[in-house]
Amino acid sequence: MSRITINHTLLLFLFFFTSFLFVPDSRAQVADPIPYKNAVISSADAYATQAGIETLQKGGNAIDAAIAVQFALAVTLPRAGNIGGGGFMMLRLANGEIKALDFREKAPSRATEDMFLDENGTYVPELSRTGGLASGVPGTVDGMISALERHGTLPLEVILEPAIRLAREGFQLTYSHAEGLNSNRDQFSKFEGSEKIFLRADGALWREGQILIQTDLAETLERIALRGRDGFYSGYTARLIIDEQQRQGGRMTLRDLRNYESVWRNPTRAEFKGHELFMMPPPSSGGVVMSQVLSMIDGINPDSTGVNSSQYIHLLSEAFRRAFADRNYFLGDPDFVSMPIDTLLSEGYNIDRFSDYDPESATPSSEISHGQISGFAESNETTHFSVVDADGNAVAITTTLNGSYGSHVAVDGAGFLMNNEMDDFSAKPGVPNMFGLIGAEANSVKPNKRMLSSMSPTIVTRDGQLKMVAGGSGGPTIITAVFQDIMNELLYGMNATEAISSPRFHHQWMPDQIVVERFSLPDDVQKNLNQKGHSIRVVSTLARTHIIVIDDDGNRTAAADPRGNGSVSGY
């Protein structure tokens, strides 16, 4: 019965997508049903996926390929790919070792708690979203070099070849690239560095198929190829970044850039129905939230309720609601705040936290606060990609500028956009950020602190064997979407394409609503949820994910989200 519901819903969903939400794009490839024997890559852009494949064919491993994808995305997906942003990497080496790399941005050393408030103490959202103050110190370049030094095999200049070529010779814009650049003209025209790159010199609009050449970016990438970290964090590029900061009223200094370091962290680990999940720890909230939800629903046997039945959506929404309430209160940068992580990850705490779950009725979010733990006084503008190589090394990277095209400020002369990640801080307790997330003191702005994230690159194993590489974009919806992709695979046996195409829903405690994708819910499911007391908000799509699933024979099947223009390739 539940299977019929999935297929019905899936078909309806795909029909509507393919009929008018999809933009025709010769380079886009939703999913590839071919199981590859050796290596496979799923990313948001065909040029970037190809850059990774080229790197594998030069003899590189999954880490080398992932780094090549990251740098290529900085050229071919300017709204999210970046060198002026940051992110997280989950890595599983062929020998079974699992590692998490945090290359999240940091607040500049001259950041202050009130930097986004006016003289009356009122939050001014514009300040944390556009212009100089919006940017954290970028972590991407240090993160990639750190991963290469520890686990890569090829020289940086070889890995950077495809990105440099794409920047210098240009690449063809898709419809969605052209549309994205055109609809951001007003913001780009405020900043000279951005205007030069992203507005056409003749004043006309961009069109699909035109070539975007980024010469300054090619030169920045060449400096990185030649000098490594110093090609970005000191010398000419650093000077250009700080000059731009000063023109735009930012507070970043040369010393902030020189001092930036990515951090290797222990993954958050959870067991669920014979599988092990390796998830991103703080300053990402993804691992803690997913782990809490797993503990809350484990005793309840969600698979018996049928994927996307009203019972399933109710169960998960109630768990998401409680876990997000904890996230927003307790979580922040582990180097700055003391967090009750052991408790939050313990089965006992979560069973207790879910003890008031009523299968028949929604608990209003107003009645749910964070858990009582003694001692303790988050558009589609991020991008995720997954890579598995022939030896079984696996990499999941989620990377972002935060909002679409970040702060909209491109560093003049260096040719890349700076992030607006400062908006992920809680600018003022109780005031929502651009994703409607309400934060607390744990995520307040402090000098050199990392802002809390929802990015959730995740690796799943079974019996010590690689089973799934997952992750996505979409602010807080990343957590709930990645969670649902994993459940679709682990509980309902879907293949990669089915898992990723299945309709999604989202609940983040506040606002108190289940967000669902348009045309995704049969009428009776929606009515059942209303009857239980849920209000439903309909949006066009939720999150974009890129997953790889490995079967018991080692076949690698990958999918790129049909909600975006991603690309899968392998051999």
Ligand code: DON
């Ligand atoms: O780190 C975070 O949670 C956000 N900066 C992610 C932003 C994002 O996913 C925007 N795109 N959809």
